[in-house]
Amino acid sequence: MTAADLTAATDDHHDEHHHGPFIAHHFDTPMQQFDSGKLGIWLFLTTEILFFSGLFCAYTLYRYHHPEIFVDASEFLDKILGGANTIVLLFSSLTMAWAVRAAQLGQNKLAGRLILVTMVCAALFLGIKAVEYSHKWDLNIWVISKYNFNADFVPPAPEGAVARALGISQWLVNLSIIPAILFSGFLIGGFVYRGMGNKVVSSFFFGLAIMMSGYFLGAIAGQMYQNSIHEHHDAAHTAAHIPLDHGPAQAADAVTRPQAIGIFFSIYYCMTGLHAIHVMAGMAFLSWLYYRSLRLHWRPDYFGPVDYVGLYWHVVDLIWIYLFPLLYLIK
């Protein structure tokens, strides 16, 4: 496998004074190219951390001044779903790091499969996230301007035929429209290219379809879990709020509290939303890596892109490692 790749790649190179097929003309050696890329990606990741730090600053500030709001609001977050997502992301980090190893050894097929598993995990993460978001929207929890929770509030019955038939949140159905379109598109693309006899591109499209199926796996599993705990969950919401509305000592506070919980959720939506956007961007980069793995591009002196995207993916994981305890594990 490795030897065959290398021969194929070396045969490719023309009479340029350079060595590998992928080395840009302004670099002397593959190592110089690799190190430049590495410095570049580390600098980019530094800016990413700084980008998120604004939200962490908002979080610190509000938690420092209003710890009680965070305690109340985190009643609405499910540790099990958050924990499951943490483990999905950690697993995707493992497969990503393993894919880097495979690329370094020139094992293109293994690298491709591991990258595909990483892509599926990314979609699975978003599927579970979609269940969490849609459940909050069912409870009418939005950002501060629209949030007005009270103990008598009954979540509106989900409307729409699918929701009624399956007992799933209508918001989740709405959120799943784009993934469903993508899934069918990728599937059709895979069959069309297979019909044309283009094996690499058809495998690429089928891979993307497998990735999107990860979203539905996460959404269905998450919704099943959500339904199973639904009654217990509702009880918890009520229990969390009765003392707030009836505590005589906090009459003044009760006026401002419901809106103030919205502050937590504004921060929550911004932090997890920005993180989810990074996961989606990661899926796009990973798809590119998957395509190049199918083209057998990786060799011991050329695996930079896998390494760089891997570093980005680990930073996405790093941010979630902090978001999980900060948002879900408040007591």
Add this chain to the structure above:
Amino acid sequence: MANHQHSDHHDSESFAHPISVKLLLGVFISLVSLTILTILVNDLSLGQLDIWVALVIATIKASLVCLFFMHMYWEKGVNVVAFFSSLLFITLFIGITLMDTSAYRDSKDAFRNTLDLPVPVVTPPVSSTE
């Protein structure tokens, strides 16, 4: 040319550092264990300590990811310094913001009074949880 290619090959051996699968799996298992630990510790009520324990565990997890998954253990110093410089600036950013945050309390309360709204009682962190 043959010579040149040979030297390339030598280069490639020096910059690809494949990590053993065993190490990768070991790091993953530690990360999952730490995740379960942090959820379990959260169920014990440690009061004010909760957040610090959670953050320490998160930092251990982050270090494992950085050191091994991100190859920082074998990384060049300049890249590590570049990356961790972000922490310095975050510390400054959050620290200075926190120092400044009470500075506007008087004018904020004055503004609130003009709106004729009840001034919220600033409750100490623990009392309002019950």
